[in-house]
Amino acid sequence: FKVHEAVVANETIEEDLLLKSTAILDELDKRRQEIRTLTNSSEVQRFMDTSETFEQQSFEGKHLENGNTVSIGSIIKNPDHIGCAQLVNVRSVDVLGSGYTKIVLQVVLSEGHTVALKTVYDQGTDIRRCLEEFNDPLGCHKLVAFKLKKEIVLLQRLQHPNIIKLRGHCEVSSGDITAVLEQGQPLQMIQLLQSTWEERFRVCLGLTRLLHYLSNSPLGSVALLDFQPRQFVMVDGELKLTDLDDAILTEPVCQLDQDCVLQFPLRNFSLPCSPQGVCEGMNSMRNLYNAYRYFFTYLLPHQTPPALKHLVDNIMNTTGELRSSINDTLEAFKDVLHLYRSGLHLDSYIPSLIRDYAVMRGVSTSGNMDYRCWPSYSQFGCLLSVHSVREAAFICNSHPQCSSFCLSKQRTWTGRLLASFQSSFSHLVPDGNSEVYMKKTKAPSVDRV
Numbered sequence: 001f002k003v004h005e006a007v008v009a010n011e012t013i014e015e016d017l018l019l020k021s022t023a024i025l026d027e028l029d030k031r032r033q034e035i036r037t038l039t040n041s042s043e044v045q046r047f048m049d050t051s052e053t054f055e056q057q058s059f060e061g062k063h064l065e066n067g068n069t070v071s072i073g074s075i076i077k078n079p080d081h082i083g084c085a086q087l088v089n090v091r092s093v094d095v096l097g098s099g100y101t102k103i104v105l106q107v108v109l110s111e112g113h114t115v116a117l118k119t120v121y122d123q124g125t126d127i128r129r130c131l132e133e134f135n136d137p138l139g140c141h142k143l144v145a146f147k148l149k150k151e152i153v154l155l156q157r158l159q160h161p162n163i164i165k166l167r168g169h170c171e172v173s174s175g176d177i178t179a180v181l182e183q184g185q186p187l188q189m190i191q192l193l194q195s196t197w198e199e200r201f202r203v204c205l206g207l208t209r210l211l212h213y214l215s216n217s218p219l220g221s222v223a224l225l226d227f228q229p230r231q232f233v234m235v236d237g238e239l240k241l242t243d244l245d246d247a248i249l250t251e252p253v254c255q256l257d258q259d260c261v262l263q264f265p266l267r268n269f270s271l272p273c274s275p276q277g278v279c280e281g282m283n284s285m286r287n288l289y290n291a292y293r294y295f296f297t298y299l300l301p302h303q304t305p306p307a308l309k310h311l312v313d314n315i316m317n318t319t320g321e322l323r324s325s326i327n328d329t330l331e332a333f334k335d336v337l338h339l340y341r342s343g344l345h346l347d348s349y350i351p352s353l354i355r356d357y358a359v360m361r362g363v364s365t366s367g368n369m370d371y372r373c374w375p376s377y378s379q380f381g382c383l384l385s386v387h388s389v390r391e392a393a394f395i396c397n398s399h400p401q402c403s404s405f406c407l408s409k410q411r412t413w414t415g416r417l418l419a420s421f422q423s424s425f426s427h428l429v430p431d432g433n434s435e436v437y438m439k440k441t442k443a444p445s446v447d448r449v
């Protein structure tokens with residue numbers, strides 16, 4: 001308890017949620033206590049059921065809205081919720097990652113699904129520091145488990161395509177708690193830097209959509225105090241937030257404008273103090289500038305399609321100076337996406353380019369002499385996304401090695417076609433989903449005497 005009080009005092013955790021979460025956890029403890037003291041087995045079962053449902057609903061956040069009053073009879077259990085029972089016979093496959101507070105394991109559930117289990121990291125820095133200070137193993141474990149509980153409550157309430165999905169949780173009487181999450185891949189910035197502009201744009205767009213949601217979430221305006229790439233994972237090319245224990249849910253209070261200064265290592269920004277005494281919009285501004293300095297700067301400008309460059313430059317300038325709100329930034333991103341998808345930015349490509357190529361439909365190439373280009377969707381050849389045959393022809397013309405390209409029906413996330421470019425191939429094979437475009441060779445000139 002001493003440990004709990006000391007650290008909570010130091011945490012910038014949103015007070016209201018914390019109090020309500022604590023009340024829920026106290027209630028759960030009370031119920032467990034009641035279960036332990038009961039002897040009649042049917043009574044025990046009844047309490048077990050109501051306790052489980054209570055837990056279920058508390059993590060759906062219903063108690064938070066109803067001021068902790070529960071009408072247990074009216075609660076419907078989520079059938080997809082993964083609880084302690086489903087975690088009995090799991091096979092741990094790998095450690096996916098760990099941080100100061102938590103460790104994440106990849107496990108296979110008995111029915112074969114793979115999920116990520118997030119739990120307290122006993123060898124982590126948080127526990128180590130707490131033990132050094134208080135030498136109270138149980139108290140320290142409880143304290144760190146509390147952070148994970150906060151994260152679970154937030155994951156229940158904040159649902160968005162760019163927030164990791166909470167599949168369930170399991171809490172045992174010792175206070176140990178495990179979150180069951182959809183599995184992602186830890187974000188590898190180096191790998192992302194090597195990916196195509198389209199993939200990098202997707203990450204920045206996803207992040208902007210997430211920040212737009214957080215600025216006006218069901219819990220208010222949420223700021224991510226610890227905003228770094230390692231707080232995110234990738235799921236099928238989409239960026240998802242996984243670490244929420246450092247989120248705050250209220251804007252800072254103020255008396256003067258000077259109280260509303262956003263401080264970053266290289267820059268400060270001032271906001272006005274509202275008549276209500278809050279630094280309005282500060283959470284959203286903090287998130288946006290962090291998105292700019294940790295993500296946009298590295299991922300967005302590099303290799304932007306030339307016709308979109310002015311729009312992307314504008315996003316970089318306005319976010320880097322915090323001159324536009326998250327709403328305007330999202331609109332700017334949507335404009336870029338629209339142009340990129342529609343191919344309108346390619347109007348300058350000459351239609352006659354295609355006439356340089358002979359088309360063969362219903363075939364693909366085999367025995368290719370591939371060449372590598374950068375950034376390619378495949379590391380073994382030159383696989384790029386194109387809006388149309390015209391763009392593919394333009395690209396092939398600009399690569400000295402290119403003599404043909406093959407278009408399949410495969411599309412990228414924006415709906416663009418995947419085209420593979422070759423310097424030569426040995427033969428054509430039937431393929432209903434593909435067409436091959438070969439550069440027409442110029443007729444050799446005949447010398448006349």
Ligand SMILES: Nc1ncnc2c1ncn2[C@@H]1O[C@H](COP(=O)(O)OP(=O)(O)OP(=O)(O)O)[C@@H](O)[C@H]1O
Nearest residue numbers: 096097098099100101102104116184186230242243
């Ligand atoms: N669902 C997931 N799928 C795959 N990996 C994950 C998942 N969730 C988290 N991870 C990985 O586990 C690491 C630790 O998780 P998390 O960030 O929640 O712990 P933490 O102790 O709060 O970290 P930090 O000290 O950075 O705040 C993450 O950096 C991430 O790489």
